């Protein structure tokens with residue numbers, strides 16, 4: 001059984017409890033982060049901590065007292081659960097007032113709820129899926145307009161994954177005004193020649209921590225990076241395509257809406273980027 005963290009306590013998972021009045025439960029009034037663990041260490045923790053603070057600020061959510069100590073809490077959970085490879089999920093909600101109300105509770109009397117748990121995934125880095133790539137379909141992006149905030153409102157992305165599953169593929173790329181925004185739980189990229197193309201930052205997509213690192217490594221490796229929107233037709237004609245996220249790193253995409261991308265097998269650039277990302281991130285893990 002896992003040991004999880006809830007509001008200052010490390011408890012067996014079946015003893016950890018949150019109120020039915022918690023605003024995360026009633027209103028999806030919460031933010032989260034997922035940090036991967038390789039060799040028992042945290043990948044890009046500083047990036048996740050920074051984005052977390054930004055999400056809290058954008059929603060006027062009080063900072064929980066534990067915020068400065070989150071690295072220690074992450075490390076302790078990794079240790080208590082013996083995680084070598086996997087993920088740590090962290091969620092902060094606006095807390096649990098004694099009733100349901102649209103108005104934000106007074107932060108003097110209602111403090112944020114903080115929950116963390118581990119997900120053990122041996123073989124995460126050496127994934128067999130990365131060797132064959134994934135297939136995606138396109139769907140209309142029906143999420144709210146502040147996708148740059150990492151909130152726990154994941155119903156539409158969850159529905160998107162179900163649409164992908166029903167279509168017999170692995171994931172969905174969401175499209176708005178004719179352009180790809182991102183994957184249901186990842187950022188989307190295409191490659192043409194020596195150029196990596198991925199949507200520019202804005203409120204329309206989550207500012208992926210893996211995205212920032214991969215673009216930095218790509219530039220260091222003398223690849224061109226174009227941050228602009230692209231269409232599904234452009235993706236189908238690209239040499240390669242891939243996604244990034246904290247839990248999939250760099251994952252090749254080999255088919256978009258039934259059309260093979262490039263050779264229909266993972267390409268050399270995505271494979272190389274995955275290698276560089278894993279190598280460099282392991283070096284900087286804490």
Ligand code: PMP
Nearest residue numbers: 185186187206208209210245246
């Ligand atoms: N976009 C969305 C919609 C996501 O949910 C995620 C992962 N949570 C990402 C992009 C990738 O972000 P990161 O690299 O920080 O995991």
